[in-house]
Amino acid sequence: xxxxxxxxxxxxxxxxxxxxxxxxxxxxxxxxxxxxxxxxxxxxxxxxxxxxxxxxxxxxxxxxxxxxxxxxxxxxxxxxxxxxxxxxxxxxxxxxxxxxxxxxxxxxxxxxxxxxxxxxxxxxxxxxxxxxxxxxxxxxxxxxxxxxxxxxxxxxxxxxxxxxxxxxxxxxxxxxxxxxxxxxxxxxxxxxxxxxxxxxxxxxxxxxxxxxxxxxxxxxxx
Amino acid sequence: xxxxxxxxxxxxxxxxxxxxxxxxxxxxxxxxxxxxxxxxxxxxxxxxxxxxxxxxxxxxxxxxxxxxxxxxxxxxxxxxxxxxxxxxxxxxxxxxxxxxxxxxxxxxxxxxxxxxx
Numbered sequence: 001x002x003x004x005x006x007x008x009x010x011x012x013x014x015x016x017x018x019x020x021x022x023x024x025x026x027x028x029x030x031x032x033x034x035x036x037x038x039x040x041x042x043x044x045x046x047x048x049x050x051x052x053x054x055x056x057x058x059x060x061x062x063x064x065x066x067x068x069x070x071x072x073x074x075x076x077x078x079x080x081x082x083x084x085x086x087x088x089x090x091x092x093x094x095x096x097x098x099x100x101x102x103x104x105x106x107x108x109x110x111x112x113x114x115x116x117x118x119x120x121x122x123x124x125x126x127x128x129x130x131x132x133x134x135x136x137x138x139x140x141x142x143x144x145x146x147x148x149x150x151x152x153x154x155x156x157x158x159x160x161x162x163x164x165x166x167x168x169x170x171x172x173x174x175x176x177x178x179x180x181x182x183x184x185x186x187x188x189x190x191x192x193x194x195x196x197x198x199x200x201x202x203x204x205x206x207x208x209x210x211x212x213x214x215x216x217x218x219x220x221x222x
Numbered sequence: 223x224x225x226x227x228x229x230x231x232x233x234x235x236x237x238x239x240x241x242x243x244x245x246x247x248x249x250x251x252x253x254x255x256x257x258x259x260x261x262x263x264x265x266x267x268x269x270x271x272x273x274x275x276x277x278x279x280x281x282x283x284x285x286x287x288x289x290x291x292x293x294x295x296x297x298x299x300x301x302x303x304x305x306x307x308x309x310x311x312x313x314x315x316x317x318x319x320x321x322x323x324x325x326x327x328x329x330x331x332x333x334x335x336x337x338x339x
Contacts, residue, residue: 092236108237108278110301125264152266154315172319179262179299179324180281 064132071102072134072184073205076216077198079111080189086113093184097134107133110175113186114212118171121159121212122183123151129177131184135207142211152176162213185212192219224307225249226320228273237279242298242327248274249333250302252325260288263329271333272304275322283326298327 018024032040046052075097079086089096093109109131112120124130125148130138141147151158155172159165166172175183187209193201196219208214230246244250254269262284277300282293302325307317 091233
């Protein structure tokens with residue numbers, strides 16, 4: 001049995017081990033933070049004062065959690081497949097998304113296009129501005145000080161850590177999302193995708209490709 | 223000082239901009255100063271020179287909105303492009319790479335004649 005031999009001491013001698021031989025995770029018995037208390041207080045006030053019901057708040061959280069990079073991927077795939085849409089997307093990202101029935105709310109979307117000459121990358125140094133309506137919640141690293149500070153200073157080193165090596169001579173354009181705009185990178189359409197429909201194209205578009213820390217996948221070799 | 227090359231976007235701002243002081247391609251400098259309150263102009267761009275990449279439109283002033291005022295009149299917002307050489311000097315990772323950031327008009331000064339060479 002795999003756990004009979006404890007030559008790897010998970011628990012370092014602290015506390016009992018679970019039946020599978022791993023230490024029990026400590027209960028999260030810590031006081032609420034200031035902002036957790038604030039959130040509970042505001043939510044309860046909104047309900048008490050009849051501004052919103054608990055059901056409405058839960059529904060809104062579900063709606064926010066349901067957003068995922070699949071929405072952004074549909075937009076990218078449409079831009080790859082339809083040059084007219086691509087032009088409208090670059091001129092007014094929010095209006096073009098609305099055309100597709102993708103709810104952009106107050107999002108003011110700027111779409112930046114990767115070309116043979118330039119690779120684009122998005123960061124928010126001041127906080128964590130992110131096109132949530134198209135990509136869902138940002139990954140934790142996007143909000144980290146390390147990503148925010150390093151991307152504006154050494155974007156190529158950051159890209160290398162994401163496994164992205166750019167061709168010789170390609171420029172890097174970093175976009176710091178400092179005010180009202182939100183940014184989506186339109187990656188370059190991968191080679192070998194000529195026969196693919198929009199759904200198949202969308203499956204190649206990763207979240208990181210739309211932040212600019214990655215590149216789209218290439219279609220499986222036949 | 224090195225200024226980036228900028229190709230004007232080729233389409234109008236999607237949001238009303240009113241009377242914008244600067245046009246795409248114009249050489250500008252971010253005001254070097256500080257002010258109390260909620261500012262959306264990052265420190266690392268203060269005093270740096272760049273070019274207007276595009277006019278985004280006019281938006282309520284976040285420095286006012288942060289204090290529950292209405293942020294009116296709207297301020298014109300630009301995307302300003304900087305070279306990494308301008309931002310980081312000899313320590314730049316790749317001097318010709320660029321950084322674009324959104325800067326409100328009241329944080330921008332025109333470059334003096336001859337200054338942009």
